[in-house]
Amino acid sequence: MLMTEITKEIKPLSRLEKFQIIEQISKMLREEDDPGKYFTPGTEYPVFTPCNEEKAAAQLQQFLEQQQS
Numbered sequence: 001m002l003m004t005e006i007t008k009e010i011k012p013l014s015r016l017e018k019f020q021i022i023e024q025i026s027k028m029l030r031e032e033d034d035p036g037k038y039f040t041p042g043t044e045y046p047v048f049t050p051c052n053e054e055k056a057a058a059q060l061q062q063f064l065e066q067q068q069s
Contacts, residue, residue: 010018039045050057 010021013021
């Protein structure tokens with residue numbers, strides 16, 4: 001269904017009905033964003049950060065300087 005069709009359907013509804021639609025859509029979005037869909041509880045996932053990676057930063061800086069030459 002296109003947005004224009006949805007708008008035509010919603011426009012004649014009462015203010016309360018429009019708020020109820022917003023509430024339902026918000027609920028759908030919250031359910032889609034549930035981290036449980038993407039992560040297993042109790043599992044550890046690595047997080048890569050630049051902390052203690054000074055050598056990599058120096059290599060990147062050197063690479064960027066070479067690209068400018």
